[in-house]
Every structure is written in C-alpha cells, then in structure tokens.
Amino acid sequence: MTEPTPNPDQQRLIENTDGIYVVDAGAGTGKTFAITRRYAEIVDQPSVEPEDVLLVTFTRSAATEMKERIVDHSTYSLRELADGSIQTFHSHCFDILQEHGYRAPTHLGLDERITGSTRVIEDELVENELFREFIDQFRDSHPEYADVFRELSDPLELLDVVSELASKGVFPTTDGWYRDGEDALDGDFDAFESLFDDVNQPRNDGRKQSRLRQKLNGYGRNKTYLPDAPAKAELRGDGKKQVPARVAQLVFDEDRAELKSFVHAIYVEYLEFALRRNYLTFGFLQLFAFVLLCEDDSLRERAAFDYVMVDEFQDTSEIQFKLALLLAGTDNICVVGDWKQSIYSFQYADVENILQFEARLDRFTDDLDDDRKRIQFDTGEVERIELTENYRSTQTVLDFSEEALVTPATGRDDVDEAVLDDVVSLSSNAAFDNTTIGGVHHPDEHEAVLSTIQDVVGNEEYAVEDEDGTRRPPTYGDVAVLTRTRDFGRELLTVADEYDFPMAYDGGIELFRTDQAKLLLAWLRILDSDADRGWAVVLEEAGYTLDEVDHILDTRDYPANMTAFRDDLDERAAVGAVARAVFDRYGFTGEYADVILHTIQSVHKSSTLTRGDLIQLIERGIENGSTHDVFTSAGVDSVTVQTIHSAKGLEYPIVVLANMNSGKFPPNGGGSSVVEYTEPVGLRQRKQYATVAEHPHVYDNWRHDVIRHCLSRDYDEERRLLYVAITRAENHVIFTGGEDPNTFFEELPCTTRAGDPVVETVDRSTTAQTQLPFSIVTPDGPTGHTPHTLMDDDVFTDDATEADSVEFRGREFGSRVHDFAEAYALGEDVAPTTGDTDDERHVKALLDSLSGDLHVEERAVLPLDVNGERVTISGVVDLVHATPAEIEIIDYKTDRTRRGETEYRKQLSAYYHVLSECFPDKPVTASLYYTATGEREFIDPLTRDQLRDLVSNIES
DNA sequence: CGCGACCAACTTTTT
C-alpha cells in the first residue's frame, strides 16, 4: 500500500541519488513506492537515460511491478523502460553473457563457448537429472575416486557443493582455482578460532560446561575413527568446563589436498559438461558474468551503470554483492532491504550482506582490487536511511512482530535479546486498531483453520478497513493462510474442497505428488512389470474396495477394460505419448497434466527417456518434492493459501499462520511427550566396526565432528520467518496448531485456546471466481485445451510421432505469436529473437494502441448450476486490458478457418461474466483478434442460461 | 543443579 506523497524518510531516499546508501526498509514501509520514485527522480534528470540505471530485483514479477509503477511516475513509457535495466541478477547476467559471453569460459581455461543457443536450466529436476548423468560418466572415467564415491550417500550433494562455492565466488580454473578461491577453501584460522571460542564459553557463571564440550560428549559414538584420531577425553579435556584451546588448531590443521583435488575435478568437469551440453545453471550464469566483468576491463567499463539500486538486499548472496560492485561505475549505489526478512539462506542469501554492509563493502572492494583497480570509486562514506512509517499494519501487529524475533524456538533455545538492538521499530499510520492476535489449536487442524476462518468472515469483531477508510466485516478474500510447508497447504485445499470452501493455492506445487503423476506412475509400473503397486493404485482409483483390490491382485484377474488399455499403452513407443494417453483416460486436461507433460518433454530433449527412466524420474520427484509453478489466480472472494516464503512482499487484512506444530516449525528436533522404552537400557545394538581395515570405505572425519559444532546453528531464520508471516497482516493474526503445538505457539505473547471446529459447507453455485484450472470438454475439438493450444490440433493426432510433436510445438505458429504477444505486453525486448512477421507486427500495433494495465494469461472460472450439479467453465485468454473506462478481453487467433469457434465463444463469455462481477462499475467487452488479417471481432457474450444449455448438451 | 547416557521422533523454504 502506498501513499501519494512521500513521507520525510522516503523523501530523503528519493532525493539523495548520489552516494552510497543502505536503506533499512522494514515491512510495509512503502519501500517499492520509494524506490520507484527514486528511479523516476534519477531518470528524469536530462542527462540520465533508463539504460544508465540498474535496478535489481529479486524476482521477475517484482521487476515487472517496478516497471509498471515507474511508468506512473516518470515521463517514460513501459516501452522505453524495456531498454532500461530493471531486472533480476540472473536475467541481467544472462543478457551480459548473450552479448559478450562467447569467450567467457576461456578466462577459466575452458575451451567451450557460450553461444546464443545456450539455454538456462530453470527446472531443478532437470538440473538434477543432468548432474546425475554427468556424475555417472565422471565416475566411469575416474576410477581413482572410487573410494570417495563410496562415502557419498547421494551424488547430488556434490551439486550442492558446486552451487554453494559458485554462490560465494569460488570458481575453478582448468589448472587451479580462480583468483583467491583457494584461500577461501583453506579458510581463515583466526575467524575459525573466534567461532570456536564463542561456542566454548562456560555457561551459568562457569558452573556449566561450554556448549562445545557438551556436544562433544557424543564424539565418536557409534563410530570407529582412523588410528590417528585423538581420544574423546583428550579433546574434551578434564576438570575444566571448556575444551582445551589448542583443540582449535588441532582440528583446523588438516591436509585436504585430496579432497580439494576431488572437488576441483568435479567442479571443472561439470562446467565443461554443462557448456558442451549447451546449458547454464542459475549459479553458472553469475559465475561467468562475474569472471567476464573481472577480466575484461573495457567490457566492465561499458557495462557499468551510473546508478545501481538493489532491492531486497537481504536476499543477495556474496557473489551478487560483488556483481553489484562490478556493475557500479560510480559510487551511486543504493541497497534497500530488511534484515528481519532474510529467509532465503538455503538459496545462499547471506543476511550479513545487509547487517555488515560497510565492513563487507570494504572487504569485497579490497578483494576485487587485489591485483588491479576495478572499483573506480571511494567506498568510505556510507549513509544509512531508515524508513519507519508503516502503511500496512496496526501498531499492535507491529509491536507483536518484534516479539517474534526474540521468541524461543525450543525449550532449550536461549535467544539473544541483543538482536532487538538492530531492529528499527516501525510506527503505524493506521487510525483504526481493533487488532486481534490469538491462537487456536485442535487435533483436526485443517478443520480448525477452516472453521476459524468461517468464524471470522462476516464477523464485526474482526472488522477490516478499506483504503477509503470504511470499516466492514471481513470476507473470504481478506484472509490468507500462510504455512511453512507446501504439504500443509495442499492438504488444507483437499479438505477445503470437501466443504466447497472458497480457497485457492498460489505458488509452486509438488507436481509429482499430484494424483495425475501418481496415476501415470502406476500405469508405467503396470507396463513395466504388471507391478502390484501399480495395479493397486489404478484399481483403487477406479473405485474398487480394498478387499476387491486384494482379490484381483491375488488372482491377477484384472478388469478387461484395464488390460485393454494397458495393451493400448504398450503399443506407444514414446513415454510422452503414454503419459498423454493416461491423462486423456482420466480426463486430466488441466494445468497439472500440461506441466507434467512439459517437464517430461524437456527432459526428453536432453536424453532418450525410457519407461524405466520415467518411473525413476517420477519416483525421485515424489521423493524430493520437486516443485513446479502452476498457474493460479487469486480468487475474487476466496481465501489464499501460500507458503510464507512466497507471500513475501504481499499483504492481507487477516493472516492465519497455520501448522504451528511441534517438530515441524521449527524444522528440526521434535521430541515426544510419552516415552515408551521398548527394550531395556544397555541392550541397544551398536553400529560399531571392529576394525577400520575390515571396512576401508569408512570415512569418519574426526576433525569435522568437532568443527561442525562451531558453525553457528540457530533458529534466527525461523524467527525471521515468523516475523515475515506476522507482518503480512494488516489487522488480525491468528495462529493455528494441531494436536501438539510447538514452542513458538506456546511462547508468543498472545492468548491461545483449544478449538472446536465445525465447518459449514459453502454454497458457491452462483459466485463467479478465478481459481485453479478446471478441465474443459469441447464438442468438436481435442479435449481440454485452452484457446491458444487448440491451434495445436494437428499436433495431437495419433499418428504424429513424439519427436515430431515436441519439435513441432516449439516452432508452432500460433504459440509463437502468443509468446511474442505475452513478451511484448510485458515490455520485454522481443524483436531480435522472434523475427518480424506480419502477425507479430499486427499484434505489436494492437498492443501499442492500448494504454492501461495489461494482464497476460489470466485464468477465470465460472461456476454454473447444471441440473442440480455444479459445473465450471474455465478459460484462459491471452490478454485482459484494463483502463479506467473499460475492461477489454482480447484473445489472439491466427485466422478464421480454425476449428473451435464455439469453444472460443464459450470461454470468452465465461470470462466476460467473471470480469463483470470483478468490475461491476465498468463495461466489459470481449474480442478476438485475428493476426493474419489484423481484424478485431467483438463477440456478443452468451448469457449464463445459454452457457448452461451449451454445457448440459455437451455433458449429455 | 549439572552431567552423561539413552531412546524416540522429527527433518522446509525456491530465484
């Protein structure tokens, strides 16, 4: 939420465009507003153009939002800003490499090149598969590392190592390490010693041993070390409450030459592998961009900006901080962030970047200037600006949010209250503060959440305030359920569905844990080996009882229609065709099925996927919960379910923070309230090896068993997560827990009560909304495709081979125009990559003639009551164009000869009704735009009754 | 009150 006039703090940030600034912008302080105004201030100077300014955001959607908001406050249009650099680190690095990256690998001694066709692997699953493939061949070609591999439980850990090193700027060259990379690997004894000392302080005024000494009590338990390992007593010392100081040196000094050479070999050969396969990972994008900017002085000067701004600075990694410095041609640097919202350490974000900004600025500058001057400005003067006025939440919520930062996560967790010294307290500008903060717990937590929301909706006690100051009871749309895990969100949606409760999930979904993927896996297993665990799933889904399933499995007397389908599947050679047939059988035509197919196909491109491979792929996907974004829109009046991470930057009048359960939030640890000893103490079998010689692969690293206790492990980030969740709320916060709520739930200073959930089924038969996709059945076209995929008709005929369809889809005419339109509407620079056909020119002309908000690919769902049953029509149109005067729905078609006119009409009409409800005050029009002729045809929307008739005819 | 030993239960987020 933003205010039209900047407050004095914001004004200071906006006006002070020259020099180095660190902005502590707490939650809801109008950070985006201020930063966009600042950008506008900078580019509105006559001597400055958008391309002189780099504005880095953390997500692509944030970049888009920034652009849109800057347009409102500067003399530049969205088109002109497309040339300016408002983007993520990753996409900026990609641009640099596209333009100048050809020889970048040579700076590391690599012979491969980065070309215009080098892809970026965004899908984690695909990246993992590629890495596995690399490791398999690495293993074969390096028998000398067989011993090391025996110690690894999962080769993917090596990908972690490589990624983490890349995020910290440690890169290999063909014959060593890049710049001072090896120093980082060797470490710094003084720094280590100070960590060591920290955990080695006696506690309770010297009466209690140090944390380190206590931890070392488990040293060597169930292990057999190599003979050179010191004894436990020697490490822990005796009589004192501390570990002897010399132990620090003892564990630090280790010959890691072999380990380093192994990691080096993996790292450098993986880089070669990726380049040969013509792809880069997110991490490698930054790696090569950094190398290029470091080595090529003239390029660095050309690529440098007069102004650099970094948003969400608490989410930056070490390499990103350094990249920002290399991209800054002057000392006009401004970083904006909030350390309290640093929750991405698993993605290598380093909260110290913002907390220790000045020290790191000096250190990184020195590093970069090590051999020659690269940073051409003085870093001496750094100014801090604090934004303290909060436009989102009530003062009660703000005060409460600080409590979250010092709430213990476990019973033994002692929180350092000193963190509050770093907190810049916020003051609310809300006039209305009727905030309730409380907790509800019940064993049926899903029901408890739903029932609590129903208590709140329409309840005057939970009144919320609209932007114009009017107070009203809340609706479903005012509520967001935030969870730490996607699992909980998915379960909650399943339960919500039973009550027809209006609820939509927003964000990544664990694609391989959906019914679609599980049934596909089942059929693949049936094809592979008539496996019971395949048949069991299929039979159960078909409605057989457990007894019946058992009987069928015993007798192997499968239903005839199923064996027929199996034989039919068996004739399809390509796995993609198998998957499509399975989805068709079950009517899975929505977004999930599409994304699964797409994922299979993208793996298929890089290797020939057999059924066995695909089974493995899905099994792994289920195991590690790989996620894929599924397209959803926020409902018109439905509760939003999100993970806390994905809700960052958003705000809701009422926040329900769910799943506050023991052992799940915080992640580790747990504990049981009832202890049952199943065997007498002392009889537990020890996993101890008689001699090391018997098991030469045992690699118990005694040094590491000490060192790991010195690395800080605390719950600070969990508390920050709590902080982020609470500060999403404008008015009310409700915590919910299950049977055994966790320490946060107990310790947070608010009242909690046991719930008594009664969920009422919701009648949604008349309300239009946008939500998760629902499948469509068309009378005369292929089933279940959105308007623009209908153009793929001929691609989906049975006799088209898999390879044909994959290749053909990529180059498919209609899709290309669609992609072009989307990219162009988003302000991306599309001309060089997509050519300049007549169709694209038409689309361009149309888009240029429009001003206002363009919403690309919004999905709408219109529920209809058909013969007493609720049926929904779902649609995706290419563009929604919103101006102050009207709403236009626009869909691109190549020409009039395509099939599926009825379907277009149906979907445009459904869309018309949904948007008419969303915007009751504005006229809504629906039109088709024929790119072959440039004609625009306005459609008379079908009435609800007509739609109902149409749908019931199709159904019967 | 501190210490040690032991068992059992839990282990996420995504550019």
Next chain:
DNA sequence: GTTGGTCGCG
C-alpha cells in the same frame, strides 16, 4: 543432525 524426556549418579 537436533531435540524432549527420563534415569541414575554425584
């Protein structure tokens, strides 16, 4: 890998 709970010892 971390935690909660319990038991026994000093």
